[in-house]
Amino acid sequence: MVPVSSSLKSVNFFLYKKQHSLTLIDAGFDNEDCWNALQTALTAHDLSLNDITQILLTHHHVDHIGLVNRILSEHPVPVYAHPLSVPRLKRDDDFMAMRVEFFAKLYQEMGCGEQGEKQTAYLQQALEKNRTEKMDGEIRTVKGNQLLDFDVLYVPGHAPDQIAFYQKDCQWLFGGDLLLEHISSNALVEPDLEGHRMMTLYEHYQSLKRVLGVNADVIFPGHGMLIENHKALIQKRLDGIGRKADKFLALIEFGSTTAAAVAKTYYKETYIKQFSLVMSEVIGHLDYLELQGKVQKEMVSGVWYYSA
Ligand SMILES: [Zn+2]
Structure with missing residues (x-):
């Protein structure tokens, strides 16, 4: 440790x-x-x-x-x-390049706009910088x-x-x-x-x-x-996922209809500070709600809109 x-x-x-x-x-x-x-x-x-x-x-x-x-x-x-x-x-070149493109498209589709473009530029730079960190x-x-x-x-x-x-x-x-x-x-x-x-x-x-x-x-x-005591802790984590998903559901009901909008409303300045973590958190919980049939999404002009 x-x-x-x-x-x-x-x-x-x-x-x-x-x-x-x-x-x-x-x-x-x-x-x-x-x-x-x-x-x-x-x-x-x-x-x-x-x-x-x-x-x-x-x-x-x-x-x-x-x-x-x-x-x-x-x-x-x-x-x-x-x-x-x-x-x-x-650090397979093709895979790593595909991964950057994947995030560029994802952030665009999730309504992140400028913030998504910034993150994509950062990933692109990191790609170059970390090339030497390849495992021997x-x-x-x-x-x-x-x-x-x-x-x-x-x-x-x-x-x-x-x-x-x-x-x-x-x-x-x-x-x-x-x-x-x-x-x-x-x-x-x-x-x-x-x-x-x-x-x-x-x-x-x-x-x-x-x-x-x-x-x-x-x-x-x-x-x-x-x-x-892992069983009690796991139960707590599972319940936590359900609770957070319900909070995001309420935000969608109140008019935050893109993943980026939910992220900005819920996380405020952390949306900027920890952008990729926050987006993972929101997108993941929206998936969870979608799989439960609690929300659905529709693509309009290249952006996913969620509704309850
Ligand atoms: Zn890890």
Whole structure:
């Protein structure tokens, strides 16, 4: 657990040792704090970097993969991740360009106007800047339900490639960012490989329900404290999604008819400050309402209009 100043509280990654196998689950940020924390944890258990036998990634986000290249440069080991992680981790040119176009079109269709164009320009710049952050080495894709000592659970939503690792004997679940103790985890809007929008919040909802049925003594999350009573917490998160969706529904009834209008009315200045997060939140909850038959949408002049 490496403390961070943001609302995430900490960035967590884990070493799992069994006999001669030492698995690193996730790899924090690419910074000295995370690197030193890894070294300290290894030393405390009479281990070193050379004892790591593989790295498992719960998802592709930058705060979960940071040290991979640095570790591999000193000690090459297999890295396992979901197939959907690969174009993102390898920063596949075609995929990354498609992704920027996807967001440009999405923000336009959601009525974001100028703010959407700003975000698209930012994504385009980031594309150039982050080209060098491509992950080195071969990524072994996780396909079945079993990997090493773990059952693999597919829990998309927060990220399309998110997987969780369940150690049945100990009833430990390494959950990535599916469930966090102190904040509700975001379901970020993302395209699939063909450029179609994934129903990320709905998937997140289904993933939470799936883990509700898993007997886990402890969930080891990507951020914040360990989770011991996950069923109650999941129920709270599921209820929270329903409540927030109802608030957005009320705004639609009061005349905010585009996703951007709902976002501006509900989030005020945060709409500008955390634009992409806010839009993911609104679009996801509108999907959820639509799937429940509570709202419908119609495209007029290239923009989606929602009605109750
Ligand atoms: Zn994440």
